[in-house]
Amino acid sequence: xxxxxxxxxxxxxxxxxxxxxxxxxxxxxxxxxxxxxxxxxxxxxxxxxxxxxxxxxxxxxxxxxxxxxxxxxxxxxxxxxxxxxxxxxxxxxxxxxxxxxxxxxxxxxxxxxxxxxxxxxxxxxxxxxxxxxxxxxxxxxxxxxxxxxxxxxxxxxxxxxxxxxxxxxxxxxxxxxxxxxxxxxxxxxxxxxxxxxxxxxxxxxxxxxxxxxxxxxxxxxxxxxxxxxxxxxxxxxxxxxxxxxxxxxxxxxxxxxxxxxxxxxxxxxxxxxxxxxxxxxxxxxxxxxxxxxxxxxxxxxxxxxxxxxxxxxxxxxxxxxxxxxxxxxxxxxxxxxxxxxxxxxxxxxxxxxxxxxxxxxxxxxxxxxxxxxxxxxxxxxxxxxxxxxxxxxxxxxxxxxxxxxxxxxxxxxxxxxxxxxxxxxxxxxxxxxxxxxxxxxxxxxxxxxxxxxxxxxxxxxxxxxxxxxxxxxxxxxxxxxxxxxxxxxxxxxxxxxxxxxxxxxxxxxxxxxxxxxxxxxxxxxxxxxxxxxxxxxxxxxxxxxxxxxxxxxxxxxxxxxxxxxxxxxxxxxxxxxxxxxxxxxxxxxxxxxxxxxxxxxxxxxxxxxxxxxxxxxxxxxxx
Amino acid sequence: xxxxxxxxxxxxxxxxxxxxxxxxxxxxxxxxxxxxxxxxxxxxxxxxxxxxxxxxxxxxxxxxxxxxxxxxxxxxxxxxxxx
Numbered sequence: 001x002x003x004x005x006x007x008x009x010x011x012x013x014x015x016x017x018x019x020x021x022x023x024x025x026x027x028x029x030x031x032x033x034x035x036x037x038x039x040x041x042x043x044x045x046x047x048x049x050x051x052x053x054x055x056x057x058x059x060x061x062x063x064x065x066x067x068x069x070x071x072x073x074x075x076x077x078x079x080x081x082x083x084x085x086x087x088x089x090x091x092x093x094x095x096x097x098x099x100x101x102x103x104x105x106x107x108x109x110x111x112x113x114x115x116x117x118x119x120x121x122x123x124x125x126x127x128x129x130x131x132x133x134x135x136x137x138x139x140x141x142x143x144x145x146x147x148x149x150x151x152x153x154x155x156x157x158x159x160x161x162x163x164x165x166x167x168x169x170x171x172x173x174x175x176x177x178x179x180x181x182x183x184x185x186x187x188x189x190x191x192x193x194x195x196x197x198x199x200x201x202x203x204x205x206x207x208x209x210x211x212x213x214x215x216x217x218x219x220x221x222x223x224x225x226x227x228x229x230x231x232x233x234x235x236x237x238x239x240x241x242x243x244x245x246x247x248x249x250x251x252x253x254x255x256x257x258x259x260x261x262x263x264x265x266x267x268x269x270x271x272x273x274x275x276x277x278x279x280x281x282x283x284x285x286x287x288x289x290x291x292x293x294x295x296x297x298x299x300x301x302x303x304x305x306x307x308x309x310x311x312x313x314x315x316x317x318x319x320x321x322x323x324x325x326x327x328x329x330x331x332x333x334x335x336x337x338x339x340x341x342x343x344x345x346x347x348x349x350x351x352x353x354x355x356x357x358x359x360x361x362x363x364x365x366x367x368x369x370x371x372x373x374x375x376x377x378x379x380x381x382x383x384x385x386x387x388x389x390x391x392x393x394x395x396x397x398x399x400x401x402x403x404x405x406x407x408x409x410x411x412x413x414x415x416x417x418x419x420x421x422x423x424x425x426x427x428x429x430x431x432x433x434x435x436x437x438x439x440x441x442x443x444x445x446x447x448x449x450x451x452x453x454x455x456x457x458x459x460x461x462x463x464x465x466x467x468x469x470x471x472x473x474x475x476x477x478x479x480x481x482x483x484x485x486x487x488x489x490x491x492x493x494x495x496x497x498x499x500x501x502x503x504x505x506x507x508x509x510x511x512x513x514x515x516x517x518x519x520x521x522x523x524x525x526x527x528x529x530x531x532x533x534x535x536x537x538x539x540x541x542x543x544x545x546x547x548x549x550x551x552x553x554x555x556x557x558x559x560x561x562x563x564x565x566x567x568x569x570x571x572x573x574x575x576x577x578x579x580x581x582x583x584x585x586x587x588x589x590x591x592x593x594x595x596x597x598x599x600x601x602x603x604x605x606x607x608x609x610x611x612x613x614x615x616x617x618x619x620x621x622x623x
Numbered sequence: 624x625x626x627x628x629x630x631x632x633x634x635x636x637x638x639x640x641x642x643x644x645x646x647x648x649x650x651x652x653x654x655x656x657x658x659x660x661x662x663x664x665x666x667x668x669x670x671x672x673x674x675x676x677x678x679x680x681x682x683x684x685x686x687x688x689x690x691x692x693x694x695x696x697x698x699x700x701x702x703x704x705x706x
Contacts, residue, residue: 064657069650103685104659132686188656221670221681315690319676328679328690352650430695431679432654435688 006055007088008167011080011112012096013105014062015436017124019043021096021154022059023445025164032452036086040075040349049168050161058090065188066111069352080115092118092171094163099129099136099151100437102199106145107191113147118170121149122163127156128437133207141202155442213438220312230316233309237300238405242398245292252292256285275473278538283469283531284462290527291457294370297339298453299446305332306441311433318431324413325420327351327431330360334412337367339453341581345588355426359419361588362598365581366412366574368405374527375572376404382553383565400569407573411605423597464579468524469531476539490517490536509607510567510614510623514559522577529572563617570613576602628668629680629696636667636704643698651695658689665704 010025012018022030026045035042043059060079061072068074075084082089095112097105113119123138142149148166152159220226260281267273304310310332318328329351337344344364351357368376384397420426472495481492490496491513499517506516517536522529537552556565576582576599585595617623631637639662644652660666669688670681678693 064654067653069654101686104687107657188653189661192656192659192661217670221673223671223673227674311690315670315679315681316673318679318690318692319673322676322678322692327692352654430651431690431692432651432658432695433690434658435681435690 004088005053006091006171007058008055008092008094009058009060009079009090010094010096011060011076012062012122012124013064013098013101013108015101015434016062016096016098016105017154018059018062018096020442020445021094021122021124021152022057023448024154024157024160026057028448028451030448030452035075035084040072041346047164049164055164055167063108065108071349080112080117090117092120092167094120094122094167096122096124099123099126100132100134102136102141102202103192103196106195106198107188109145110191110195113145118167119147120163120166120170121145121147122152122154122159123149124152124154126151126158127153128439131209132211133209135204135206136202137204138202141198144198144201155445216438217312220309221315226312226316230313233304233313237297240300241293241296244296248292249289252289253285256281256288259285274477274539275470278535279470279473280466282534282538283473283528284466285531288458290370290374291454293373294339294457295450295454297370299450301336301339302446302449303441306439306446308436308438310335311435314433315435322431324416325356325424326360326416327353327356329431329433330356333360333364334367337364337369340369340371341365341367341578342584343453345581345584348588352432353426353430355420355424356430358589358594359416359424361585362419362424362594362601363412363416365576365578365598365602366408366415368408368573369526369578371526371578372404372572374530376401376569378530378533378553378556379565379569382556383560383562404569404573407570407609411574415601415605464524465528465531468521468528469535472521472528472532473535473539476536488540490540495520495536509571509611510561510564510618511571511610512560512564514556515564515568519577524577524579526572526575526577529577562622563614564623566617566622567610567614571606571610574602574606574609576606625700625702627697628666628682628699628701629693631668631701633668633671636665637701638665638704639663639699640702641700646698647695655691655695659684659687660689660691660699666701 010018010022022043022045025047030043030045033042033044034040040061045057045059046054047057048054058079060076063073063076066077066080068077078084079087080090080093093112093115095109097109109121113121121141123136123141126136129136138149138151148170150159150163150166152163154160220229260277263273263277263281267276301310304313313335314328314331316328317331321327321330330348332350333344333347335344336347341364344367345361348357348360348364351360380397380400384400386395386397388394389396389399475495475498476490476493478493481487481489488496491500495517496513498520499513502519503511503513503516506519511519514533514536518529518532521532533556534552537555541555560568582595582599585598586592589595614623625640628637628639639660641662642655642660647655655661664684666682666684668680668682672678672680679690680693680696681688681690
């Protein structure tokens, strides 16, 4: 070892409590990036030994063995073998095992110990094992495995000091292991036998405990009741996204309005002020407003995941997903795609079957992601009357929104069915998955994950979205229209002229010049359509006080027909307007073929859906 | 022929007597073994299917629960536990 700070890898089975242990050791000081060349997330952080010397910790993806079944598991294998490009081989391993599932987790532990690196085993979630009536002897386990074993309860930070001390000791006193321990059992059957023997030797007593979780599962996984519970949870989730975000959205809007007033008051009128007030603040503000909704959605998904419910949901959904050629595994990525397709598509890595995975990737953008919400909310607010349907308590606006979500889901199912019979033809998808135990989600773990999501969103708003809105503002502001008022600034500008070209293509489906103008920058991200409309509106209003006072939705009401508005909504159910999604699809499918296919079929669907919506609406006299 | 896991009654422990490894792909077979599903092991089928389907099957093996499809369960022959 050189004088570089020691690097220690956390490695273990899925559901061993590795992430909690990582959070307990590193706190919130974590860095998330990707391993070079692959889209596997690399989580790294720092901790220090008792004497204050720093160490770097890497949390490797959960894996069952050194024979990978997914890209994530391949990274785990390559890192511990020192074969991962750009990654130093760890100086020591912390092998995390679930104390209540030694039979299974010791298999991978045995394989890892046999690698001969300094190794410490964290006997994790010891409290849950005790709850299950198990009494274990860490010393026997340590003797059988030939490495130090430290009992830990990561969620209560128990055993962390001891664990780090053991790692320090293991690095300091490391000698190559005796040959008979280095050679792991040759076959996986023998490996399992050895693991079970060790587990039996380690278990001092085992009192059968009637587990409350079995009674919970009897309801939650019940073919009918379980399904109703899942539907109710989804309903609460989407209600929560709207109901609880109202107040914080108001604060953010007020904050940006104040900011605009302050800048307007303190900067002289001119290019810079226009750029900042009409371009940057109007554009970025229109997007950041959606942070509360995105966080609430992610909060639900993280809670469902951390509690162990998400796998139950996958179990319940598997039957339906199988009918369109997918598997329950695909439910988690697709549900995540309601927040954002990018993490959703990344989550498809857990799907072992290649064709199943490809189909899930291709339909993920059809789930209504949070970036569509700005568009939907604006248009629905402007054009759909806020009244109830008939005499019922169901609001018309909510119903339209629900219809948009539903269109995306139904569209996705049909597309999956078609793809699995054509371009993604293959064997019936498999579904093999471990069902984690129920656990109370831990506040700190959820908070860290939520903060990471918020940061990714804000960074996006601060970079891609800020740049596109500023560029758009420039394109909209120049060249300056003649002062005689014969032509509006927007129409005269560069962007306006480009939009006029595009308008020819989209006029048949009811789109006007405003929309053509908004569609181009919205290629970067859907929500930019709203900031584009806002920016164009701000420029057009100029110094006209009356126009300035009008809200964006009021201005749209005067300029668009209902048929056009509905067509615009239908367009965004399908349109693949998000550079990040296209980029992540390229990386996850290793080439341009599938992202191009995705963009092509989604634009075709969007055009058809918008057209049909428009023509029907016009036939009903809404044009 | 012994009964298969896909039709075994729920809540009753059974012992795996034989698995048609040849009919499973290499990856499927390995994942089953990684879960600990192999000859001689006792498992208990726990939950089967949802509203629209008899798929999948959740079973307990040791202290772990796993989910597999009926198609794979049909390749696993079982005998009553304790035999």
